[in-house]
Amino acid sequence: KNEVEQSPQNLTAQEGEFITINCSYSVGISALHWLQQHPGGGIVSLFMLSSGKKKHGRLIATINIQEKHSSLHITASHPRDSAVYICAVKGDSNYQLIWGAGTKLIIKP
């Protein structure tokens, strides 16, 4: 079993829909990252969380430390949100990033 599990693996939705991507982890963490990767490779850090909730524009990230679970929400989704969204946790001992497999999101106009 992977230490970081994301669901769903693939998600296709219509423009305007509310999107939720989930991340569960099994290790002790010091922080959790949500990142976005567009075709071509570059990775953009969206959020770094260690507790609670963060919001940036149409993106909201939440984390429940007790349940070892985080969610990334996208409100009023747009085709430009199409990308792979990756959850990564930073271990609380060696501080290495442990990566989820990613969720491929396609938003259709």
Place this chain on the structure above:
Amino acid sequence: KAGVTQTPRYLIKTRGQQVTLSCSPISGHRSVSWYQQTPGQGLQFLFEYFSETQRNKGNFPGRFSGRQFSNSRSEMNVSTLELGDSALYLCASSLAWDRVVRNTEAFFGQGTRLTVV
């Protein structure tokens, strides 16, 4: 402020050759980490450098090595290339090493796509 710059963006090498990839972090950042991304394995940690010293190393063979210079620029080297080394190599920079300043945010480059034929 310039972002993280990786060069080259694309590279094709043949088996047995060696390759050197470069990463220039954001100005003022002293920590550089390297990751390998393959379709089958996802993203995996290679190593982390802070102040010219390797602080953390992932589970990769000794053919993978790196270094960091006094200006914080980092290079990674892969010797005796194998077909399985074909991947996107990503570099991330952060202000400090997490053991110094806990949970510093990382900023990623565009990556170098290496193809071994």
